[in-house]
Amino acid sequence: MSSSCNTEKDQVITLSTKFGDMKMILFDDTPQHKENFIKLVKDGTYDGTIFHRVIKGFMIQGGDPYTKDSSKDPREYGTGGPGYTVPAEIKSNHPHRRGAVAAARLGDGVNPERKSSGSQFYIVEKDNGANHLDGQYTVFGQVIDGFDVIDKVAEQKTQYPDRPVEKIVVNFSIDEVSKEKITEKYGYSYPEVKTEK
16 A cells, blocks of 8 residues: 555654754654654653753753753762653664754663664754764654754753753653655655555
8 A cells, every 4th residue: 555655644742842942753664762752742741841951052852851850960860760761763764864853872881783762852953964973873853943042942051061041941752744745835845655566
């Protein structure tokens, strides 16, 4: 059974902050990451979390449920998660371009299989990308709108260790939109799906 890419629906994830909204799509060829991220949005895990690590000219990182838990010391931010990891889905066709959404993870020394954090993610802010990370982390999505918001978050004053002085709270929502509409509205081009004849 084949379906036209144009009428097929996709999920647009909106990240709402005090600086405005970012909109992202998640890649179909990283299905475990896509499914997990959507689950965490729908069950409210992500709502109220903050961008806990911000490096101007590089990336912004969030998705740690510890950051919305008042019992946690801010020094623990960046160590939380849902209690599981996601198997690596590292693809050469998804480089760390500007606006790339990728999964954080523990280093190779303790994580040689490069399994992803169950919830923490980062968004590349750097204009020409962060290609030195290609092949090492799973890139599973792309920001398609709100690049100015990424920049505003990245510009915030930080304290050790790269934590914004003022909390940048994020809330998440999902909309089902046709891929055709996404391309039309945001200029995002889906890769052509090759079908066997």
